[in-house]
Amino acid sequence: xxxxxxxxxxxxxxxxxxxxxxxxxxxxxxxxxxxxxxxxxxxxxxxxxxxxxxxxxxxxxxxxxxxxxxxxxxxxxxxxxxxxxxxxxxxxxxxxxxxxxxxxxxxxxxxxxxxxxxxxxxxxxxxxxxxxxxxxxxxxxxxxxxxxxxxxxxxxxxxxxxxxxxxxxxxxxxxxxxxxxxxxxxxxxxxxxxxxxxxxxxxxxxxxxxxxxxxxxxxxxxxxxxxxxxxxxxxxxxxxxxxxxxxxxxxxxxxxxxxxxxxxxxxxxxxxxxxxxxxxxxxxxxxxxxxxxxxxxxxxxxxxxxxxxxxxxxxxxxxxxxxxxxxxxxxxxxxxxxxxxxxxxxxxxxxxxxxxxxxxxxxxxxxxxxxxxxxxxxxxxxxxxxxxxxxxxxxxxxxxxxxxxxxxxxxxxxxxxxxxxxxxxxxxxxxxxxxxxxxxxxxxxxxxxxxxxxxxxxxxxxxxxxxxxxxxxxxxxxxxxxxxxxxx
RNA sequence: GGCCCCAUGGUCAAGCGGUUAAGACGUCGCCCUCUCACGGCGAAAACAGGAGUUCGAGUCUCCUUGGGGCUGCCA
Numbered sequence: 001x002x003x004x005x006x007x008x009x010x011x012x013x014x015x016x017x018x019x020x021x022x023x024x025x026x027x028x029x030x031x032x033x034x035x036x037x038x039x040x041x042x043x044x045x046x047x048x049x050x051x052x053x054x055x056x057x058x059x060x061x062x063x064x065x066x067x068x069x070x071x072x073x074x075x076x077x078x079x080x081x082x083x084x085x086x087x088x089x090x091x092x093x094x095x096x097x098x099x100x101x102x103x104x105x106x107x108x109x110x111x112x113x114x115x116x117x118x119x120x121x122x123x124x125x126x127x128x129x130x131x132x133x134x135x136x137x138x139x140x141x142x143x144x145x146x147x148x149x150x151x152x153x154x155x156x157x158x159x160x161x162x163x164x165x166x167x168x169x170x171x172x173x174x175x176x177x178x179x180x181x182x183x184x185x186x187x188x189x190x191x192x193x194x195x196x197x198x199x200x201x202x203x204x205x206x207x208x209x210x211x212x213x214x215x216x217x218x219x220x221x222x223x224x225x226x227x228x229x230x231x232x233x234x235x236x237x238x239x240x241x242x243x244x245x246x247x248x249x250x251x252x253x254x255x256x257x258x259x260x261x262x263x264x265x266x267x268x269x270x271x272x273x274x275x276x277x278x279x280x281x282x283x284x285x286x287x288x289x290x291x292x293x294x295x296x297x298x299x300x301x302x303x304x305x306x307x308x309x310x311x312x313x314x315x316x317x318x319x320x321x322x323x324x325x326x327x328x329x330x331x332x333x334x335x336x337x338x339x340x341x342x343x344x345x346x347x348x349x350x351x352x353x354x355x356x357x358x359x360x361x362x363x364x365x366x367x368x369x370x371x372x373x374x375x376x377x378x379x380x381x382x383x384x385x386x387x388x389x390x391x392x393x394x395x396x397x398x399x400x401x402x403x404x405x406x407x408x409x410x411x412x413x414x415x416x417x418x419x420x421x422x423x424x425x426x427x428x429x430x431x432x433x434x435x436x437x438x439x440x441x442x443x444x445x446x447x448x449x450x451x452x453x454x455x456x457x458x459x460x461x462x463x464x465x466x467x468x469x470x471x472x473x474x475x476x477x478x479x480x481x482x483x484x485x486x487x488x
Numbered sequence: 489g490g491c492c493c494c495a496u497g498g499u500c501a502a503g504c505g506g507u508u509a510a511g512a513c514g515u516c517g518c519c520c521u522c523u524c525a526c527g528g529c530g531a532a533a534a535c536a537g538g539a540g541u542u543c544g545a546g547u548c549u550c551c552u553u554g555g556g557g558c559u560g561c562c563a
Contacts, residue, residue, distance in 0.1 A: 181491095194560090312500080313499090444522095
């Protein structure tokens with residue numbers, strides 16, 4: 001294969017959403033797989049839709065996911081600049097070349113004139129296409145119009161007949177009738193290029209070998225192919241990957257809940273899980289394997305087994321994958337990732353983190369087995385950092401007999417008091433001995449104790465809780481619980 | 489409306505002319521168990537419909553239906 005150069009070219013109109021992230025990921029995988037370069041280019045030619053901070057948001061999301069670019073913003077590169085707004089001269093120059101070669105022309109039609117054309121064609125029930133009335137203007141007429149200061153756009157001449165073929169690596173040969181196209185605008189009246197023009201010029205000058213992008217661009221591709229031909233550029237390979245749809249099969253939008261990488265991060269998803277899930281959505285290596293690292297994927301990635309079908313994303317599976325990584329990734333890493341959620345919940349302050357790190361780590365170690373999200377780790381850890389405000393009387397009454405519970409808790413407390421070894425094994429032995437002595441089932445005393453210590457009926461193994469909390473705190477909470485039940 | 493893409497369980501997804509149509513998530517049941525998870529075992533659950541081609545079709549062709557995209561001085 002020739003030298004692989006691919007790019008991800010987002011438009012800074014909002015956050016990086018998961019569809020964009022997947023497109024970026026597939027480009028990245030492809031580049032790595034074939035030892036090529038991955039380029040990031042910002043397509044900021046529409047000033048009206050441009051959103052403040054959007055570029056930095058997209059950049060930070062990509063970095064967070066671990067998608068690093070070889071050329072692009074911040075690091076530059078041989079073929080920069082990598083913001084389209086900084087490449088205006090190039091577009092202007094290439095557009096002028098097309099005009100000089102008779103392949104493009106100035107158009108002075110006003111918005112009203114275009115609107116009128118549109119209406120007329122609508123009345124005739126034919127799809128709108130620009131009539132081409134300015135295409136026959138003489139050089140003198142053009143010059144005079146310009147001299148008069150008339151606003152204009154530049155349009156490319158599209159052949160009225162024939163057809164244009166797009167060779168797509170995923171979809172095969174796709175045929176388009178040129179009659180469906182019209183002389184579309186390549187330079188707007190504000191001197192900015194349009195997408196189908198800037199994209200082609202940049203992909204050429206940035207020496208892009210494979211254009212891997214979302215399927216929504218497939219219909220734009222014949223226009224671009226014609227543009228490559230007009231400009232005399234070599235045509236790159238195309239691959240249009242399917243889109244990600246919302247659960248109701250419509251295009252993903254805000255009303256479908258979290259759709260941006262940033263939101264998923266805030267909800268407590270790990271980047272490893274997001275990357276893994278997005279990879280799985282639309283690409284299958286063939287075997288049964290579902291959990292794989294970026295390194296695994298890079299080794300096997302190929303456009304041949306990228307799915308053609310649009311995929312509906314399923315938060316359930318994402319969460320399942322997240323739970324897997326939460327449980328299996330290095331404990332220190334998970335702890336560090338969880339800390340912001342502890343802080344956000346007010347369980348620890350930023351200053352305390354260092355001193356309490358070992359304690360936090362123990363809590364995370366116990367709790368992560370039970371939950372799927374980092375935010376849930378924090379939720380499930382609350383009582384390790386805060387006293388129990390009050391027990392839920394209904395919960396207590398429903399589950400336990402009052403007198404019996406008080407007796408058991410008192411015995412349990414005494415056993416803990418006597419225990420000299422407060423390791424998990426140590427406290428378990430103390431409790432197991434007591435259980436044997438009383439001749440009861442373990443659960444009979446374990447459940448009330450958990451409730452006394454955590455205020456909850458679900459959580460980590462009791463002996464983990466006891467060991468982490470420590471003797472002093474355990475005894476205090478046992479007393480508190482006993483007093484509470486006594487007052488019922 | 490026109491053009492283009494797509495179509496295997498609820499979701500993702502193996503399959504690339506001959507299979508009892510994998511697997512995963514989710515759901516349900518059982519086991520493990522101090523709860524909840526994890527893990528293990530098992531179950532229900534799919535080739536959108538119709539014509540062809542073929543000895544034989546989920547796999548190839550066509551039509552219909554359904555979904556999606558494009559049809560912008562958005563990208």
